[in-house]
Amino acid sequence: MKALFIGGTGTISSAITRQLVEQGCELYLLNRGTRSGNLPAGVNLIQADINDEAQVAKLIEDHTFDVVADFIAFVPAQLERDYRLFKDKTKQFIFISSASAYQKPLSDYRINEGTPLSNPYWEYSRNKIACEDYLMKLYREEGFPVTIVRPSHTYDERSIPLGVHGRKGTWQVAKRMLEGKPVIIHGDGTSLWTMTHNSDFAKGFIGLMGNLHAIGESVQITSDESLTWNQIYEAIARALGVKLHAVHAASSFLDACSTEDYRGGLIGDKANTVVFDNSKLKRLVPGFTATTRFDQGIKQTIDYVLAHPELQTEDPEFDAWCDKVIGALEAAVAAVKQ
Missing domain, CATH: 3.40.50.720 (NAD(P)-binding Rossmann-like Domain)
Structure with missing residues (x-):
């Protein structure tokens, strides 16, 4: 060919x-x-x-x-x-x-x-x-x-797949995990996604x-494996060898308080539960099966990214934004409880 x-x-x-x-x-x-x-x-x-x-x-x-x-x-x-x-x-x-x-x-x-x-x-x-x-x-x-x-x-091995991240990529979220800082998961983390x-x-x-x-x-x-976003972030934290500290925030709230395209990337995509029926592909390509389970694939990705500093692009602006969003959510909870 x-x-x-x-x-x-x-x-x-x-x-x-x-x-x-x-x-x-x-x-x-x-x-x-x-x-x-x-x-x-x-x-x-x-x-x-x-x-x-x-x-x-x-x-x-x-x-x-x-x-x-x-x-x-x-x-x-x-x-x-x-x-x-x-x-x-x-x-x-x-x-x-x-x-x-x-x-x-x-x-x-x-x-x-x-x-x-x-x-x-x-x-x-x-x-x-x-x-x-x-x-x-x-x-x-x-x-x-x-x-x-x-x-x-x-x-692939060069970038960690996530739901909420900044314009410089996803490394900053992994860095927050490694530092023991909370990370943002859109919605309540229970919608299904396919990696x-x-x-x-x-x-x-x-x-x-x-x-x-x-x-x-x-x-x-696509793969036939369905995962919640909570499971996805947990798998990433395990691959990093750390405990996950998750903070959940509505996708509409994240879109409203960000300059990123969360309206498209979240509300128009990742905030929705999606489960793919790959019957057509399997008819056209007999024997096709996705064999890389996410917890296995993400371990390969994390190991590769950690071994290649050039892939560890920091994003201080996104990091500060995360702190502000999490602080605002905590303040709102405190205010309601008063």
Whole structure:
């Protein structure tokens, strides 16, 4: 198989890249080369900015592919560019959408590909919906061989997956845990969430590549493991070797007192209970099973982050915000008890 990834070095795509190379795929990555030092041997790098359409067209002039996958498209205009570049050069075009595009609030916590797409809280999700609409129109009217993939919360060894964190990443929350400080969990922590290790996601994704039955289809790829947010934070604390000190706060309250996009990221996504029905994926990719349990995967992540100081980006602004929020909640409790 000859494949081209636009991107190929992110949380989701890096695991797919590694597994494809191990399987002997002729894999090309089209990106700016800023992470090329981490690429496995055997990957062919086409170094360019995908937004420079003329340059990319010239670089791929003599190539055709079995699969082209765009991991970094977020708005329809980027897919219009992709269509111009690849409409006659690939047998399958895979677009990475998002499970956050599913209807919010959910009418049924059990999600499958037939769940309506509607998210009034998050522009990111609405843009992904618009991208899906554009591609499916091309499939119906032009025969463009599209497959849409919807990941949910997928994580790797480089970043700790969390619900509430600052704009500089999630390390500051882990640092608070290590220092014995309280950390904020949105809601009461009992809503269900799904975490998927990127190595498991990669197995499902590769099974869709070159798969005739996946053309014209939308497919979600997630683990079947459901966890409460309390369980997620407890697992992270255990991996760090510390006791969890949790403070719960309503998602609407966190959104109201923050400059972060908690309206989209929480109210439009993580504050909702989600349980995924992966029956469609398992029909298309017989034998697919997500095998990395969260407590095992997060231990690998914590060990890796602790061993790599460059991943430990501190966020004093978020840290101070957490202290203010927790102080305000404690003051409110004290005032009511008077």
